[in-house]
Amino acid sequence: MKTNIAIFASGNGSNFEALVNACKNGIVAAEVKLLVCDRPNAFAIERAQRLCIPCMVFSAKDYASKAEYEQLICEKLQACEVDLICLAGYMRIVGETLLQAYKGRILNIHPALLPSFKGAHAIDDAFNFGVKVFGVTVHFIDENIDGGVIVAQRAFEYHGTSRDEVEAKIHAIEHELYPEAVQAVLNNI
Numbered sequence: 001m002k003t004n005i006a007i008f009a010s011g012n013g014s015n016f017e018a019l020v021n022a023c024k025n026g027i028v029a030a031e032v033k034l035l036v037c038d039r040p041n042a043f044a045i046e047r048a049q050r051l052c053i054p055c056m057v058f059s060a061k062d063y064a065s066k067a068e069y070e071q072l073i074c075e076k077l078q079a080c081e082v083d084l085i086c087l088a089g090y091m092r093i094v095g096e097t098l099l100q101a102y103k104g105r106i107l108n109i110h111p112a113l114l115p116s117f118k119g120a121h122a123i124d125d126a127f128n129f130g131v132k133v134f135g136v137t138v139h140f141i142d143e144n145i146d147g148g149v150i151v152a153q154r155a156f157e158y159h160g161t162s163r164d165e166v167e168a169k170i171h172a173i174e175h176e177l178y179p180e181a182v183q184a185v186l187n188n189i
């Protein structure tokens with residue numbers, strides 16, 4: 001039976017689209033059941049509409065607490081029989097409610113080689129530090145920010161001076177590595 005995936009995104013959604021396509025092409029033996037998005041203007045929503053993926057959009061400010069909106073998300077995930085969550089540019093810290101409900105079943109993609117350059121500005125931080133090896137990490141999440149067991153990493157050397165070039169290379173790697181890592185996880189469950 002196919003695994004059902006939900007993808008969480010807050011912005012552009014290029015990794016969301018890469019995962020949807022990988023599922024459609026059989027690179028990942030799963031079905032993307034839902035996009036969860038916390039920003040009503042996110043481009044990821046337009047992608048979901050084009051790709052015919054149902055979308056749950058919410059604004060955190062409409063809820064009294066993280067627990068409250070995460071409870072609603074959990075109900076939606078259960079209604080869609082979601083087995084695995086893939087965070088793809090989701091700019092919120094996942095709280096106890098979701099972590100407990102999907103313990104060991106939430107993946108994230110981070111645009112740096114963890115444990116270096118944790119946080120929301122990893123590409124800028126790595127570039128400004130002047131590293132010569134950049135990369136991408138796919139990992140399970142736990143209660144520590146950008147912590148959790150690493151599933152896959154891919155590195156590349158860059159000696160140039162263009163931050164945009166680094167970012168483009170990172171995204172190109174992400175779009176290959178995330179589907180591969182998801183399939184590797186599926187092979188082990």
Ligand code: GRF
Binds near residue numbers: 012014090111174
């Ligand atoms: C990616 O660089 C990912 O590593 C980070 O957020 C970015 C999302 O990009 N967590 P996109 O929205 O998938 O295009």
